[in-house]
Amino acid sequence: PAVAQSAINGSKMSITSANITSPQEDSFVMRMSGLVTDTGPFDAEIEMAGPIQVYSDGVLLGEMIMDPISSKAGVGAKLESSPTFRVTNKEGFGDFSGRMLRTESFTWTLDGQVNIIAMGMTLTGIRLRKEITMKGMGNFPGPVTVQSMRLTGGNPDYLVIEMVVGIISPSNVGISVGHVEMDAYYSGHRMGRVIIPDMVLKPGMNSVSSRMHYAPQDPSAVAAGRDLLSKYVMAQDSVMGVAGTEDSTTIQSLRPALQAIRFTTVVPGLRNQPLIKQA
Structure with missing residues (x-):
């Protein structure tokens, strides 16, 4: 056991990509790809004896039972x-x-x-304890762009504006929210x-389909909204802000992340496209 424990201690684990899907109130599916290296001179099968606990900055986040790892002597393993x-x-x-x-x-500490x-x-009875570092989203440092925008309908309470927004994620972790x-x-003013x-964010460029319920409320917001629409119709660009709120998602464990979202984007003026989508 001491030799096996030494081999596990000396091995290195890295995650090259990960994808979080099927989010629920207290669980999600974590698909991971990576490498395990420096595993020693013998072929070995590494099986989880139970859930692997996951920590961040010393705080327990949760647990998962990872799939077995097949290691080759002098080569390591794909994770x-x-x-x-x-x-x-x-x-x-x-x-x-x-x-x-x-x-x-x-x-993460596993x-x-x-x-x-x-x-x-x-x-x-062999202990596995590894630290793995992954790229965060860095508050989306690249420009957030409106790739398309079109009025598609409405009712007495609001106008419906369909948009496709380009968001660049520098992370190697994809997430389905x-x-x-x-x-x-x-x-x-709130528009x-x-x-x-x-909402699905994968590494790299994402074209996110969304719709806006345009409904400015107080007189100053209504006046600002008229200015925004006027600039749009006159082919002038405008800058809008987007902010998460306490009720951005129903999943409690994701609320702090979505509530913290803040970014601005340039709304391009109407150019060579119909204002209203044809039925």
Whole structure:
């Protein structure tokens, strides 16, 4: 066991890409790809003896049972696993999700027990403790662009404006958030609600389909809204802001991250396209 423990201690684990899908109130699916290197001179099968606990900055976030890892002597192993991550600390995970969105990188500490099968023997009670660093979203440092915008309908309460927004994520972690809503602002006045029916952010450029319920309320907001629409019709660009709110998502553990979203985008004026979408 001491030799096996030494081999585990000396090995290195890295995640090259990850994808968070199927978010629920207390769980999600975490698909991970990566490498395990410096595993020693023997072929070995590494099986999880139970859930692997996940920490960030010393705070327990949750746990997951990773798939077995097949290691080759002198080569290491490819890490391919799609475990269900069970959130056991909603407040802690909420704080972490906010940091993941704001920072350029974050580190997870994995801690648990594994069994090692090698040379016809099964060794139990081996501790796996590894730190893995992944890229954060850095508060979306690239320009957020409105790729298209078109009035598609409305009712006495609001106009419906369909938009496709370009968002660049520098992270190597993709995430599916589900239904998201945020507030839109122009010249410091709330213009309405931006609704993203199924928000998915993958690494790199994302074209996110959304719709805005344009409904400025007080007189000053109505006046600002007229200015915004006037500039749009006259082919003049405008700058709008988007901000997350406490009710941007129904998933409690993701609320701190979405509530912290703040960005501005240039709304291009109407150029060579119809204002109203044809039926």
